[in-house]
Structure formats: structure tokens, C-alpha cells
Amino acid sequence: MQGQRILLVSAGMGAGHDQCARELARRFTERGAEVRVVDLLALLPLRLGSALRGFYGGMLAHAPWLYSAIYRVFMADHRDASAGRRGVSRSRPMAMLGARALAPVVDDFAPTAVVSTFHLAGQAVGELRRCDGHDYPSVVVITEMVAHAMWLGGGADLYCCISEPIARQVHAATGADAIGPGPLIDPRFRRPSGREAAAAEPNAQSAVLVSTGSWGIGDILETVAALAAVPGIRPVALCGRNARLHRRVAALPGATALGWRDDMPALLAGAAVVVDNAGGSMCMEALAAGVPVVEYRPIAGHGVPVARALVEHGLVTGADDAAALVRAVDALRRPGPRRSAQVERGAALFRADPAAEIARWLARRAG
Helix, strand or coil, rough: CCCCEEEEECCCCHHHHHHHHHHHHHHHHCCCCEEEEHHHHHHHHHHHHHHEEEEEEEEHHHCCHHHHHHHHHHHHCCHHHHHHHHHHHHHHHHHHHHHHHHHHHHHHHHCCCCCCCCHHHHHHHHHHHHCCCCCCCCEEECCCCCCCCHHHHHCEEEECCCCHHHHHHHHHCCCCEEECCCCCCCHCCCCCCCHHHHHHCCCCCCEEECCCCCCCCCCCHHHHHHHCCCCCCCCEEEECCCCHHHHHHHCCCCCECCCCCCCCCHHHHCCCEEEEECHHHHHHHHHHCCCEEEEEEECCCCCCHHHHHEEEECCEEEEHHHHHHHHHHHCCCCCCHHHHHHHHHHHHCCCCCHHHHHHHHHHHCCC
């Protein structure tokens, strides 16, 4: 990638989009590219980005029904073409505002390609290309298992997806190039192979991590209490930056509460199972680490269809109630065929290096 100038556009909506952008930046830089990473929300005027972030977090925590309604309006399934077009047209004013905020960055950096890891960023890049007439390629990295209309509304040249089936759906919906090399994960999470993998098999007393994302979203008290009541299960709740949730979980008998952590590879290496509620970066990191995931009580909006897609792909186990959750965790925490099959399906998702595949596509496009 010598001579390439890659502009990465992310957004601080949770941690996953930024983590993806940082890892792409690291891999592109290793390949000789000049890279700049920007947060679209930080570029918006009048602190609008901070307001949007706060509004989003507030909805998830206090008005999940509202976020579910917004998701239905703006992020309809790409297979519903008319609903998808309505959603994208409704989000266009915000995309145009993002395009105006991005324009000075593009003019200053003069990228040879722009890679977006957030759906609104991809739309903003699309608006900017329509306005400025530049022909730099636009790449959108879809960071979740559902390619909803907001992801596909920017007219990108390449969509990088989590799986080949999703890539085929995206190509059919957009006509654009689409690849499915797998999730983009920090290599520290990848599980060992061979004898090391066998040695890493959990014992019955290994921790069960209960994830709530970087913002600590989700009412997990019932989840933690149900797990703590089972002999041999040691629930460890990852409460993110939610201090109130941390205090409430810490008061539960038999539970361990942790705040935001930077040592997640080590925590996952010692875990038997992850209980997740969003299907985002934590879920993908667990799959990379060879730790089976149970999706339980997914968060509003994107959480529900993403969890459903993960279950349909056989990558996670879904649980509809506390009894089903306990049964799933109790089965998956023990070495055996069920655990091994789910772990292997998760490992198979990581087919190739997304950064290398994007670089290869850019080289072909450049001729």
C-alpha cells in the first residue's frame, strides 16, 4: 500500500466502530499506507456529535422503545427496498451535515481512498463524493451481522462484511462489490491452536462473562443472579463505564462486577462462556478467542435482529428466558461436542484479513 493515503472515518457510538478503525489503521500502516483516523461525530458543529451520542445512550438506558422505533424508521432491513429508501432519505439531512464537516479533512489530506466503519459516516462520504466530484473510492466496513439500509445508503464502491452470505446479500441489494473476509479483531484475541488450544480448555469453575458493552447497557441483574444461583458458575459482569450498574451488580451475592477494562484478551482467555446482549465487538472477540457465546435479552433496536442473525448462522446460542440461559451456559462451559461445534463455527468466520482484502481490492481498482 505504498503511496496510499487512507482516510478512516469512524464514530464514537460505543466502542466497536472505533476499535475497528484503529485496527484497520494499524494494519494499513504496517503495509506502508499513510493513514488518518477521524471521528465524524467530533467533526460536527455546535457539539451536535456529543448531543447525538448522549441521546443515543439515553435512549438505550431509559427509553429502549424509542430506539426500537427509530431503528424501524431509519434502518429497515435492506430486503425491504421501499422502507430502506425511506430510511435513507430521512437520514440524508444528517449525512449532508456530516459531508460538510468532512470536506475540510478531505481537502487537507487528499485521500486515495476513504474507509468508513460507521453507517452514517459511509452516507456522509457518499454525499461528499456527489458534491465534490472526486473519484476516490469509498469503502464501508459493516461491523455487525445485519446490513441494514443505513449501511447501504452511501453508494460505496466496496462493502466489507462479516461473512460471505452477508456479502452476497449486500451485492444483490446494491450491485456494488462486496467481500466477506470476517470480523476485524485485534489479533491478541485469537485463540491458540493445536496443543495450546487443548490446554486452554476451561474447567467447570471458569468465569462466565456477562457483557454490557462499553456503556454498560442492559438490565443484567436478573441475568447475573440466575447464573450466581447455579453451583460452579461464577458470573463476572462487565459493566463498562456505568458506575451505577457496577455498584448494583457488586451487591449481588456470588457476583463479580468489573468496570471498563483494557485487558479483555486476558479476561476472555480465562472465561468459559460469554453472555452477550448486543452481538457487537465483544461477541466477535469472544468468537475469535474460542469462547462460546449465549445471546440473552438483546438490547433494543439493532440488538434484536443482530442476535437473531447470529443464532441463525449457528455462531451463538440464543436463550429466551432465565431457565434456558442457565441450561445453555451450563452445557457450553464444559468441554464436549456442543461446545466444540459452536467454537469451531465461530473460528470459521475468520476467513481472511479484512485489511489485506481491502488493500487487494484497492490495488485492483488502481490497475
